[in-house]
Amino acid sequence: MENNNYREIFIKNNIKTTKQREIVFDILMNSNVPLSAKEIFIKLVKKGNNMSLSTIYRILDVFVSKGLVVKSNISKNNKAVYEVKGMEHKHHLVCDCCGKILVLDNCPLEGYERSLEEKTMFDITSHKLEFFGICPECKIKIEGNV
Numbered sequence: 001m002e003n004n005n006y007r008e009i010f011i012k013n014n015i016k017t018t019k020q021r022e023i024v025f026d027i028l029m030n031s032n033v034p035l036s037a038k039e040i041f042i043k044l045v046k047k048g049n050n051m052s053l054s055t056i057y058r059i060l061d062v063f064v065s066k067g068l069v070v071k072s073n074i075s076k077n078n079k080a081v082y083e084v085k086g087m088e089h090k091h092h093l094v095c096d097c098c099g100k101i102l103v104l105d106n107c108p109l110e111g112y113e114r115s116l117e118e119k120t121m122f123d124i125t126s127h128k129l130e131f132f133g134i135c136p137e138c139k140i141k142i143e144g145n146v
Helices: 003-012 019-029 037-046 053-065 110-120 136-144
Strands: 069-072 081-084 092-095 101-103 130-133
Touching (some): 003 019, 019 037, 019 053, 019 081, 037 053, 053 069, 053 081
Parallel strands (some): 092 130
Antiparallel strands (some): 069 081, 092 101
């Protein structure tokens, strides 16, 4: 998506368009995994952009408050990560050792959610599911140290 489309998204959501907001949103749009503010900062620096970490947090707070971005605490150290809110929700695999996050391709709970609604009469509006474990790279490192 081009930055011109971001302006339309910002206007539609009553967000003032700034170059910094467009840059942060572009990084989130082009990431296939949730990112922490620090990871966004590192990507900005690698692209030659100069922005303070506090500015990134302020921008992310605006995006979250307007419903453009979802904030989650899915890592072992409970750091916040952010991803653009899409049409479908996502579930994650999180490595306990290195913090790597993998996005699952589908939702394993759809049938269970419908069954739970029927059983409890709740109207379920959302759910979150994260699996924690050890990624293949960390497993090799751990097994090598045994």
